[in-house]
Amino acid sequence: MGPFDDDEVDEELLTLLRQSLGLGVTQHQAPDTGVLKDAQRIYEDAVDVAIDYAGTAAAADDILRQMKEKKYSPKTWSAHELHPQEKNEAVVNFIFTLDILNFCFWPDEDNQHYTVEFKDKRYTGYWSLVAVLQRALLEGITITTPCFWQDEDAFTFELFEHVFRSCNGSSLSMLDKRFNMLRHAGQIVYEDFECSVIGIIDMAKGSAVVLVNLLVDRFPQFRDEVNSGKRNLRFYKRAQIFVADLWACFEGASFGTFTDIDKITMFADYRVPQMLYTLGCLRYSPALENRIRRREEIPPHSSWEIELRGCSIWCVEMIRQHILQVDPLADMNAILIDFFLYDTAKEREAQGTEVIPHHRTKSIWY
Ligand SMILES: Nc1nc2c(c(CN[C@H]3C=C[C@H](O)[C@@H]3O)cn2[C@@H]2O[C@H](COP(=O)(O)O)[C@@H](O)[C@H]2O)c(=O)[nH]1
Numbered sequence: 212m213g214p215f216d217d218d219e220v221d222e223e224l225l226t227l228l229r230q231s232l233g234l235g236v237t238q239h240q241a242p243d244t245g246v247l248k249d250a251q252r253i254y255e256d257a258v259d260v261a262i263d264y265a266g267t268a269a270a271a272d273d274i275l276r277q278m279k280e281k282k283y284s285p286k287t288w289s290a291h292e293l294h295p296q297e298k299n300e301a302v303v304n305f306i307f308t309l310d311i312l313n314f315c316f317w318p319d320e321d322n323q324h325y326t327v328e329f330k331d332k333r334y335t336g337y338w339s340l341v342a343v344l345q346r347a348l349l350e351g352i353t354i355t356t357p358c359f360w361q362d363e364d365a366f367t368f369e370l371f372e373h374v375f376r377s378c379n380g381s382s383l384s385m386l387d388k389r390f391n392m393l394r395h396a397g398q399i400v401y402e403d404f405e406c407s408v409i410g411i412i413d414m415a416k417g418s419a420v421v422l423v424n425l426l427v428d429r430f431p432q433f434r435d436e437v438n439s440g441k442r443n444l445r446f447y448k449r450a451q452i453f454v455a456d457l458w459a460c461f462e463g464a465s466f467g468t469f470t471d472i473d474k475i476t477m478f479a480d481y482r483v484p485q486m487l488y489t490l491g492c493l494r495y496s497p498a499l500e501n502r503i504r505r506r507e508e509i510p511p512h513s514s515w516e517i518e519l520r521g522c523s524i525w526c527v528e529m530i531r532q533h534i535l536q537v538d539p540l541a542d543m544n545a546i547l548i549d550f551f552l553y554d555t556a557k558e559r560e561a562q563g564t565e566v567i568p569h570h571r572t573k574s575i576w577y
Contacts, residue, residue, distance in 0.1 A: 244474065245445045250476065251528075252442075254526075259498065266491030267526060271537070284542065284547070289462075301355070305348075308354065311392055311432050314574060315385060315577070316384075317571060327375075327376070343375055360394055366394070368387070368390050389575075399429060411426070411429075417469055418469065423451055444521065448577045451475050458472050473545075479521070483527070484522075486552045488566075500567075519570055527545050
């Protein structure tokens with residue numbers, strides 16, 4: 212029984228072996244992040260999260276209808292007034308900063324929701340982070356300049372606390388971790404990339420997959436994966452949303468030009484799974500559903516967390532495939548579906564029509 216006779220040896224391992232032996236990888240095997248493959252495996256092994264096929268098909272039809280009505284496109288990103296409107300290197304740095312810090316905005320049980328005031332409006336969640344960065348820039352603090360983060364004299368934790376000050380006595384969770392993540396990412400950009408995020412993007416030569424893999428390889432701050440014993444499970448949520456935000460902000464041109472942007476998957480956060488459940492796409496075991504409804508934390512790297520994240524990625528892929536079967540000419544990918552689901556979740560939250568809380572896992576990854 213030779214090493215390759217066993218049909219259990221999966222394609223990925225064969226590719227890695229061929230590459231390590233210097234055997235030519237057939238030209239059509241384009242690079243991949245591995246996220247979608249891992250999501251499928253998680254889904255196939257899942258016991259506490261299931262995908263409702265009929266619910267997903269019906270939801271996909273409705274999502275397509277609404278996305279057409281709302282004309283969802285990369286332009287939607289800039290339609291959010293709080294996002295930077297310019298199209299230049301400073302905005303690339305803004306998005307890089309944003310997507311290093313783009314995680315965990317929900318309050319601990321007895322604390323107030325972190326809220327910031329900017330230009331006489333109050334923001335929570337993801338938008339509080341965007342507002343904080345915009346406010347700092349208006350105050351002349353170069354918070355979105357990666358080389359500033361490695362300047363130990365100028366970029367201090369006191370300054371960081373000032374930048375993230377709230378208007379209701381609350382504080383954003385894991386502020387110290389966020390500070391250290393910027394510090395260390397700034398050192399990497401300074402030492403390895405001559406202070407230029409554009410330089411990192413250029414190294415990917417227009418490939419979204421290569422850029423994601425480059426970020427994950429060179430920046431521990433983006434290495435969102437779980438070693439579940441049997442294998443490494445990749446999610447790469449903030450690395451992928453960084454590429455997606457670039458693509459959307461620059462509308463597929465300039466620093467947002469990617470030939471393989473459709474290889475980017477849904478971003479495994481805590482809002483979109485909530486929306487997929489609400490739309491009847493995802494189903495939870497009673498034990499998991501009760502945990503979520505009681506707003507009790509779900510441990511990072513637990514099977515529950517892994518299944519929530521992996522099944523959500525796979526479910527959005529099923530929605531994407533269904534939409535393209537129904538309307539092959541639809542200008543559609545997982546990014547735009549994801550953006551729509553996130554924005555819809557936020558609308559429902561604002562209307563107070565949520566049917567289930569989002570899950571709570573204290574994590575720097577989402
Ligand atoms: N999957 C997915 N996750 C997203 C976003 C966004 C914002 N993207 C903007 C850009 C274009 C879109 O149109 C959006 O306007 C934030 N998040 C994640 O949600 C969580 C924050 O939730 P809350 O505390 O309720 O704001 C946190 O994990 C954050 O990382 C998204 O789009 N997709």
